[in-house]
Amino acid sequence: MKTQKLLIVLTAANLGLLCYQVIQPRLAVASTLNSPGVLRGRALEIVDDRGRIRASIAILPEDPKVMWKGKPYPETTLLRLMSPDGRPNVKLGASHSGAALVIGGEADPTYIQVLAEGGESTLKLVNENGERLIRPEK
Secondary structure: OHHHHHHHHHHHHHHHHHHHHHHHHHHHHHHHHOOOOOOOOOEEEEEOOOOOEEEEEEEEOOEEEEEEOOEEEOOEEEEEEEOOOOOEEEEEEEEOOEEEEEEEOOOOOOEEEEEEEOOEEEEEEEEOOEEEEEOOOO
């Protein structure tokens, strides 16, 4: 009689564990469906092991103190990728008037600038030997 009761208890426990195993994956899927798919914020910074900013995305407000081609510097969304010493080696910016990409080298000044603004586009190559500006032919 004791053996029969033990078998009934073990069978009930096994059945309970089986039900838990069957239901558990469905609960995990349901919880991921409710998680947000968008990360929202005003800025994003990625830091290295030492706490130095290595990448950032931010929106810079219009700055009337800084002039760009005779106009206040416009509101800009800016992505920066920095070297270990904090030098921004890659900058990608977008504003209402266009976009720019700057890729910097190790030596100063060494960079490439791609600019598309309004109806103009330019490519500027700069290093210690000078600079070269390339524009489409008219």
